[in-house]
Amino acid sequence: MSEHHILAINPGSTSTKFAVYRNEQCVLNKTLRHSVDELSAYADIIEQFGYRKGMIIDALVEEGIEIDRIKNIIGRGGLTYPLESGVYLVDQLMLQHARAGIYGKHASNLGPIIADYIASQIPGAHAYIADPVVTDELEDIARITGHPKFRKRSIFHALNQKATARVHARKTGRAYEEMRLIVVHLGGGVSVGAHLNGRVVDVNNALDGDGPFSPERSGSLPVGQLIDLCYSGKYSQAEIYRMIVGEGGYVAYLGTNNALEVKNRAEAGDEAARMIEQALGYQVAKSIGEMAVVLTGQVDGILLTGGMAYNETLVNQIKERVGFIASVFVYPGEDELEALAMNALMVARGELKARKYAPRMDL
DSSP states (O other): OOOOEEEEEEEOSSEEEEEEEETTEEEEEEEEEOOHHHHTTOSSGGGGHHHHHHHHHHHHHHTTOOGGGOOEEEEEOOSSSOBOSSEEEOOHHHHHHHHHTTTOOOGGGHHHHHHHHHHHTSTTOEEEEESOTTBOOOOHHHHBOSSTTOBOOOOSOHHHHHHHHHHHHHHTTSOGGGOEEEEEEESSSEEEEEEETTEEEEEOOTTTTSSSOOSSBOOSOOHHHHHHHHTSSSSOHHHHHHHHBTSSHHHHHHSOOOHHHHHHHHHTTOHHHHHHHHHHHHHHHHHHHHHHHHTTTOOSEEEEEEGGGGOHHHHHHHHHHHTTTSOEEEEEBOOHHHHHHHHHHHHHTTSSOOBOOOOOTTO
C-alpha cells in the first residue's frame, strides 16, 4: 500500500492546531496557543496569515518533519459561501472568498489560505478543505427569522460535530445516517446542532450573534439594546462587531478568553467567574432544549464535545438541566485534525473524489 503523508491544519479563534499523518498514523500533533494580546496586534484576521503560517512551518522544521514528502495539505474550511458536506480542492475562487470573509471574519478563513500556501511550496502537493464551517443542511423552515430581510445562516463547527456524531454512532453500533442526535461543540465558539439522519437540519450561527455566548463571542443579544448601542455614536461598526466576535462572552465579562483560567478562578472562589461560567452552561442547556423540539423530542443522545467539555463542573451543570431529554455522552476535545486527515487520505487513495468549489450564493 502506498504511503501518504498528510498535513492537517485547524486555525481556531484562540489556537492553531496541526498534525502530520503517515496514512492512518499520527506522527505529530501540536497546538499553538494565541492570547488576546498576541492577536490584538492584527487589525484583521487575514493579517494573521504570516504569523500563523510561520509558526506552523517553524514547528515542522523543529520537529524534523520532511516537509517535501507531504503531498496532501488539508485545512479547516472557512466562511466562504455555503457548501454541501464533503472534501473540496482549494482554488482561486475559494481563496478569494476566504480572504474577503464573504460570510464573516473568523480564523477558519485562514485554513484554505495556509493550506494552499504550503502546498504551493511543495512540488506535486495539493490543498483541500473538508466539511467547512459553512456546511449547510438546514431545513427551509429553519431559515425563517421573522423578517424577510434577514435569513438564518448555517455557520458552525461542522467538522467536529459530524466527526463526533460518527464516532458515537460507531461506538453504539448504529449508522449516523439513522440517528437523531443533538451535538454541542464547546470551544472558542459554541454551536448546538440537531442531527437528523445524517444531516444537521438546524443549528445556531455560532459566529456572530446567535445562540449561547462563548469564551469570546456574545451570542444572542437583546436586539433593541443593540440598536441603541449602534446609534449611540460612541462606537464604530468595527468596535461593535468586536464586542460580538472576539471581545464578547468571557472576554467582556472577565477579561480573558481562556476557559481553563475561568474554571480555575471559579474554583478558587471568584464569584464573578463562577456566575459567568454557570450562565454559559445555562444558555447551552436552553439551546439543547430548542434542538430537542426540532427533533420532536425523539433524541437518541446528546453529545458534548470541544475543549470546554473537559470541564466537569460545566458538563455536570448542563447534564442536570438536559438529562431528562436523553442520555448525555461526553467526547472532550475534538477530532477535527483526525477527521481532516482521514478525508485527505481517502482522496489520496482514490476512495473519495475531491469536489470543485461550487458554492450556493443564493443563501
